[in-house]
Amino acid sequence: MQASLFFLILSFLTYIILSIQGATDVNQDHVGGCQHPVYCTGSLLKTIQLNQVFNDSKTFVDMPMRYPVDYINQQFEVLMFNTSKTGGPNKAELLEFLNNNFYPxxxxxxxxxxxxxxxxxxxxxxxxxxxxxxxxxxxxxxxxxxxxxxxxxxxxxxxxxxxxxxxxxxxxxxxxxxxxxxxxxxxxxxxxxxxxxxxxxxxxxxxxxxxxxxxxxxxxxxxxxxxxxxxxxxxxxxxxxxxxxxxYQFLQETLPILDAEYQWFMKYRTTQINTCDGGSYTLNLYNVSTNTPRPESFYEDFTGASVFSSDDEQKFYYSSITSGAESGWDFCSRWFSQSDNTNLTTIQTIEVVPVDLNSILYYNEKTLSMFHNYFGNTTMSTFYQKAASERATAIQSVFWDENNLQWFDLNLETQTLNENFYISNLLPLFVDIEEEINMNDEEIDSIFKELSDVLLNFPGGIPSSLIDTNQQWDLPSAFPNLQYFVIELLMDTNTTVSTAIGRSLINRWVTTNYCGWNSTLETEGGMMFEKYNVYDVGTPGGGGEYVVQNGFGWTNGVVLHLLNKYSDIITLNSC
Incomplete structure (x- = not known):
């Protein structure tokens, strides 16, 4: 009893403090990010990355230093001085410098x-x-x-x-x-x-x-x-x-920390939306402010920004590129200008209010309300339930398009919806928003029927989008995490239409994972790809800043989830 009372008081105080401050004090300078003079800023980073010493820009910033920062920078200054007459160090000289001063x-x-x-x-x-x-x-x-x-x-x-x-x-x-x-x-x-x-x-x-x-x-x-x-x-x-x-002991210990993360997003990642019907809503977006390239993709970002002449244009580009990375969808036509949605240089992530982010936060609000209710904290439970209800209204008012029967991202610059298909358009159904807005099974099925071609016609899963941009989160790539969202929302809806589509997708997705694994079993030990090609069963997807990766954490997690939950209905298709 005493422990419960203590937790109730602690949670309430956490709520009051975070509501005033927006986040914990330690996070007040978060916008500055990393200021490390080797891994995040400085001439050493710029010189190594722009000379493309490694094929992958991430390699250098993952190399630990053998010596303290000051010594490393002194050695670098010596290298620059000694090579100044020849225009600076070449790639071989830089590689020798790295081998002498850094671990792999x-x-x-x-x-x-x-x-x-x-x-x-x-x-x-x-x-x-x-x-x-x-x-x-x-x-x-x-x-x-x-x-x-x-x-x-x-x-x-x-x-x-x-x-x-x-x-x-x-x-x-x-x-x-x-x-x-x-x-x-x-x-x-x-x-x-x-x-x-x-x-x-x-x-x-x-x-x-x-x-x-x-x-x-x-x-x-x-x-x-x-x-x-x-x-x-x-x-x-x-x-x-x-x-x-x-x-539940872990949950009790962790709940104030979950509150803190929620408040971080509500302080640093929000925008106000006013609708034509007089509504005013607080919604979330990805919004990193930076005027520098991402260290792990320095060459790519620096080169991309070179097409812009002004500092403001470059900052907008760097901020949108980094915000695209924050979204997880790095990169995708979702974030590009709708007038030129195949060109990465038109990226404007910070002008996009995403359906999926707000759907996830709606689910967080419902879940946090449930967690606090379990421990008897009615004040916090009511706070989150109210926030969830308001967000559901906002999602329906801002994102829903009755003509296309989808929820679309909102572009702040143009004040228009992006009417292209993305799997993210369906995320409100994953978080069960239909329960809040009283959408019946017939209305939900009409969404699936409208999208039946994209949901059923690709043998290797559902593409993230239907636009081919040579970016990895566009056609022809299908990602495991997005298949998970769609499968779960289809099967949880549990209508005749949704279940038929869901079963088809489960079989197609498990098959493409199995075929990729089986075809590489003897040579590579069975590869599990980061993403797959929707046209060619068992082959990896492509596009983006790096070659397709093997491993792969979320691919393994999704296929194990499916094999555990749906093994009695899975039938492998042919490879």
Whole structure:
């Protein structure tokens, strides 16, 4: 009883403080992001990246330093002086400098065997198809390949770009040597299927510690990500973990931290929308303010910005590029000018109010209301329930298009909706907004019927968009996390139409994952791609800033979720 009373008082005080301040004090300078003189700013970074010493710009900023910052910069100044007569160091001289002064990329990130991994988790027993069971067993085994710890012992202070955390974590794979925020949601789904609850809890505890320190969860586990977050799925990760484990003590300890993250988004990522019918709504958007390239994509951003002549235009470009990375959809025609939506240089993410971000925050508000109600905190529960109700009204008023039967992103510059198809247009159904706005099954089915071509006609899943821009979040790529959203909203709707489409998509998605794995089993140990091609079953997607990656954290998590939840209705199609 005393513990409950203490928590009630603590939560209420947290609410009052955060409502006044908008976020914890430690986060007040968050807009500055990373100011590290090697990994985030300075001539050394610019020189290395613009000379393209490595094919991947991320490689350099993931290399720990052998010596303190001051010594490294002194050595760099010597190099620049010695090569000044020849116009500066060439690529070979820069590479020699790096080899002498830096460790290899990812040196401080070490593999570790998770303590809760066992070869035959219970979910395998209910998979009857022997080929699906063989596939599931292999994917379950990939947690052994992807689990890591940060080990900065032996490294000097401030000599690495990692944000160290206490507990082991699962990486995405390949070039992604650290944890990533929204990837972790689907990784958690897979870990829970594999009964790896200790690993899942450790990752959630890492995030709790990060919010305590920074006020938010950055894009990923590197200091160069400290000026941006990602879609706020932490509350929903905790929900999944608690539902699987009934660990309400963890929830009680974490709930004030969930409040803090929510307030961060409500302070730093909002805009006011006034509608023609007199409505006025507070909604959220991705909105990083920066006048520099992303360190991990310095060359790409710097080159892209070179087409602009003014500082203001370059800042708008850098801010929109970085905000596009914050969205997770980096990059996609969603963020481009609607008058030129195939050209990355027209990116204007900070002018777009996204349907999916606001849908996720609506789900967070409902979930936080439920959490606070469980612990008897009616003040906070009512606060979040009111916020959710107001947001549902806003989503319907601002984003819904009756003629196209979809929810569309709003462009602030033009005050128009982006009437192109994106999977994000359906996210309100994933968060069950129909319950708040009293949309019946017939109305929901009309949405699916209107979109039946895109939902059913691609053998390799549903494309993120129907526009081919050579960006990875556009046609022809299909991403596991977005298939998860659509499958769950279809199956949860549970009408004749939605279930038929949902079953088709489950079979197509599991098939394309299986075919990619099986075709590479002998040569590569069975590859799980970051994304897949909707036209060609089993082949990876493409486009974007880097080659397709193998691993892959969220791909594994989604397919394990599907094999666990729907194994009795899955039938593999032909490869």
């Amino acid at each position: 990329a990812g040196y401080e990130v070490e593999p570790v065997t998770p303590v809760d991994w066992f070869p035959n988790p219970a979910f395998l027993d209910k998979i009857q198809d022997p080929e699906l069971k063989r596939f599931a067993t292999s994917v379950h085994g990939k947690w052994l390949d992807l689990t890591r710890v940060f080990n900065v012992s032996g490294l000097c202070d401030d000599c690495y770009s990692s944000i160290p955390v206490t507990h082991p974590f699962v990486i995405a794979g390949s070039r992604f040597r650290e944890f990533y925020y929204w990837d972790t949601y689907w990784i958690i789904q897979g870990l829970l299927v594999s009964n790896m609850t200790a690993t899942a809890k450790g990752m959630l505890t890492n995030f709790r510690d990060i919010i305590t320190e920074y006020g938010f969860i950055p894009n990923g586990g590197r200091i160069y990500y400290l000026n941006r977050s990602q879609p706020p799925l932490y509350t929903l990760m905790v929900k999944s973990y608690v539902e699987a484990t009934s660990d």
